[in-house]
Every structure is written in C-alpha cells, then in structure tokens.
Amino acid sequence: MDETSDTRQRLSSRIDEKQQALRSYLSKERPRRTRLANISIVGSALAAALTAGPAFGGTGFTESVAAIFNLSDDSLVWRVLCLFAVIFSVAAALATNFATSRSLADRVSAAETCSAQLEGLQVALNFGHIEIDEAVKLYQQYSTQVAFVEGLPAG
Numbered sequence: 001m002d003e004t005s006d007t008r009q010r011l012s013s014r015i016d017e018k019q020q021a022l023r024s025y026l027s028k029e030r031p032r033r034t035r036l037a038n039i040s041i042v043g044s045a046l047a048a049a050l051t052a053g054p055a056f057g058g059t060g061f062t063e064s065v066a067a068i069f070n071l072s073d074d075s076l077v078w079r080v081l082c083l084f085a086v087i088f089s090v091a092a093a094l095a096t097n098f099a100t101s102r103s104l105a106d107r108v109s110a111a112e113t114c115s116a117q118l119e120g121l122q123v124a125l126n127f128g129h130i131e132i133d134e135a136v137k138l139y140q141q142y143s144t145q146v147a148f149v150e151g152l153p154a155g
Contacts (some may be wrong), residue, residue, distance in 0.1 A: 007132055008125055015122045015139060021151040022115045029108050036099040043092030050085040054078060107148055114146045 053061050054077075062074040062081075071077060099105065121138050124130040130138075 008128075008135075011132065011135055011139065012122060012125055015118050015125070018139075018143060019115055019118050019122075021149055022111050022118070022146065024151065025146075025149045026108065026111050026115070029104065029111070033099065033104045033108050036095045036104065039095035040092045040099070043088040043090075043095065047085045047089040047092065050081045050088065054081060110145050111149060114142050117142045 053065070057064070059074065062077040065077045065081075066072075066074040069077075117138075121130070121135060121142065125132075125135050
C-alpha cells in the first residue's frame with residue numbers, strides 16, 4: 001500500500017471519526033447501563049426489605065406499622081407491603097432484562113476496548129512506528145468489534 005503522508009493522514013482521520021462515534025456511543029450507553037444496574041439492585045433490595053419485615057416480625061410487625069400510620073386494619077399493611085414488593089421486583093426484573101437483552105454491558109466494554117485500541121493505533125501511526133498495511137488491518141480488526149455503533153465510517 002501507499003506509504004505517503006497523505007495515506008497516513010487519511011487513515012488517521014478515519015480513526016479520529018471512529019473514536020468520535022465511540023465517544024458519542026459511550027456517552028449515551030454508559031449512563032444507561034449504570035441506571036439499569038442501579039434500578040435492578042435497588043428494586044431487588046427494596047422488594048426483599050418489604051417482605052423481610054413481615055417474614056421476621058410477623059403480626060407484631062404489621063400491627064406496629066398499622067399503628068405508626070394510623071391504619072385500622074393490619075391486613076391493609078400486608079397488602080401495601082406486598083404491592084410495593086411486587087412493583088419493585090418487577091422493576092428490577094425489567095431493568096435486568098433490558099440490560100441483558102441488548103448485551104449492554106458487553107457492548108459498552110467492547111466500545112471501551114476498541115477506543116483504547118484505536119488510541120494506541122493512532123499513536124503508532126502518528127509516530128511512524130507501524131507500517132500502513134498493518135495499521136489498516138488493525139483498524140479493520142478493531143472496527144469489526146463495534147459494528148453495532150452507529151455513525152461509524154465503513155471499515
């Protein structure tokens with residue numbers, strides 16, 4: 001392949017474009033991954049906590065809660081606790097399924113890895129420590145790992 005500085009510059013520009021698309025992707029998907037993970041963790045914990053009170057405290061627990069909230073019937077406490085436990089459990093299950101159905105964690109990791117690889121390739125290319133043929137092969141190899149990222153130029 002042509003080893004001119006123009007060829008190196010064009011490849012360098014493509015790497016920059018790809019890294020920009022990866023940064024854009026990661027700026028949207030990292031917070032989504034974190035949000036879904038937090039919903040899953042908090043929802044599961046709250047569902048467990050809401051069922052633990054009656055399970056360990058029995059009727060004494062429900063009578064105490066009924067007295068605190070001035071409820072006339074402790075069966076209402078059971079219904080409310082169960083309702084909220086179901087809501088939090090469903091929220092946790094949905095968040096987990098949304099994250100895993102799109103392989104969100106795997107995709108974010110792949111994008112982060114590709115970004116780091118492209119950074120290394122860019123440095124090697126800029127300082128002339130890599131032949132252009134090898135750089136193109138590596139660019140294509142790294143690009144295929146993140147085919148799911150929209151807006152990337154064709155490899």
